[in-house]
Amino acid sequence: MDIVIFIVSMTALIYGADYIIEESEKIALHYKISPFVIGATLVALGTSLPEMAVSMSASMKGSGDIAVANVIGSTIFNIALVLGVVFIIAKKIAPERDLFAQDSAWALFPILVFILMGIDGKLNAVDGLLFLVLMGAYLMFLIKSNQVEEIDDELAKEKFAWGKTSLMLIAGFVLTIGGADFAIDSAGNIAREFGISEWMIGLFLVAFGTSLPELTISIKAARNNNADLAIGNIIGSNVANFTMVLGLSSIVNTLNVDLSANFFDITAAFILSLMLVFITANKLYNKSAGIVLLVVLGLVIQNGL
Numbered sequence: 001m002d003i004v005i006f007i008v009s010m011t012a013l014i015y016g017a018d019y020i021i022e023e024s025e026k027i028a029l030h031y032k033i034s035p036f037v038i039g040a041t042l043v044a045l046g047t048s049l050p051e052m053a054v055s056m057s058a059s060m061k062g063s064g065d066i067a068v069a070n071v072i073g074s075t076i077f078n079i080a081l082v083l084g085v086v087f088i089i090a091k092k093i094a095p096e097r098d099l100f101a102q103d104s105a106w107a108l109f110p111i112l113v114f115i116l117m118g119i120d121g122k123l124n125a126v127d128g129l130l131f132l133v134l135m136g137a138y139l140m141f142l143i144k145s146n147q148v149e150e151i152d153d154e155l156a157k158e159k160f161a162w163g164k165t166s167l168m169l170i171a172g173f174v175l176t177i178g179g180a181d182f183a184i185d186s187a188g189n190i191a192r193e194f195g196i197s198e199w200m201i202g203l204f205l206v207a208f209g210t211s212l213p214e215l216t217i218s219i220k221a222a223r224n225n226n227a228d229l230a231i232g233n234i235i236g237s238n239v240a241n242f243t244m245v246l247g248l249s250s251i252v253n254t255l256n257v258d259l260s261a262n263f264f265d266i267t268a269a270f271i272l273s274l275m276l277v278f279i280t281a282n283k284l285y286n287k288s289a290g291i292v293l294l295v296v297l298g299l300v301i302q303n304g305l
């Protein structure tokens with residue numbers, strides 16, 4: 001029963017996050033806020049909302065392992081699974097932007113800062129505030145480099161109605177908060193029932209669920225021959241996961257970080273981030289690179305079994 005509750009709650013969480021982002025965009029457009037600003041903030045951070053809801057809920061419930069593992073697992077799934085699939089199904093990837101020169105550093109900065117912060121075995125409120133400062137630096141980079149997500153043209157043309165928007169926002173928050181709450185409770189029950197650690201539940205079950213928005217968006221982009229946008233999406237999502245998600249979660253409650261006990265998983269996330277840098281440096285946007293990424297994902301899954 002807990003598995004059914006977990007699946008339903010994760011589905012509610014993802015749909016709720018979609019509603020919040022879409023309606024927030026409508027409000028911003030209604031008040032004539034620049035699409036550029038909307039793209040650099042709301043849309044760029046939107047796909048990390050499920051991770052944030054789950055990790056903050058886990059932090060408040062004292063399940064710090066799930067909160068941290070969710071971010072590490074999402075980094076692994078975002079690069080290994082999402083980009084692996086994109087590279088395999090995309091017909092052609094030829095980014096006009098030099099992703100290595102302009103973006104690759106952001107694939108490494110957050111996880112390096114996380115490892116440095118985790119050496120003392122915990123992430124506290126001060127660490128959380130520093131993470132948020134790093135998020136601010138990333139937003140400044142997005143705006144200065146003109147790297148923003150596109151606003152849906154149909155959304156911009158849609159007639160604005162406060163009543164409908166308010167109801168959808170409320171529904172979105174109820175689904176997101178409720179979904180995260182039930183997801184953490186059911187995930188904890190699953191862990192206890194099968195004798196699995198909360199870390200492994202967070203690393204695989206929760207992280208895979210919260211990575212679904214990135215997966216669906218990136219597959220759609222690949223099919224529309226915009227797969228190069230998926231790479232920037234993944235980098236941005238990983239930055240937001242470490243800085244915003246872990247930042248807010250550690251402010252809510254101090255998170256324990258056991259670097260030695262979870263050495264393999266954290267190292268895998270770091271190595272995949274490093275591989276993303278090499279891929280952008282050598283422009284290896286092809287099926288071979290996709291297969292290599294999926295092989296690494298297979299190794300991570302094998303280690304967890």
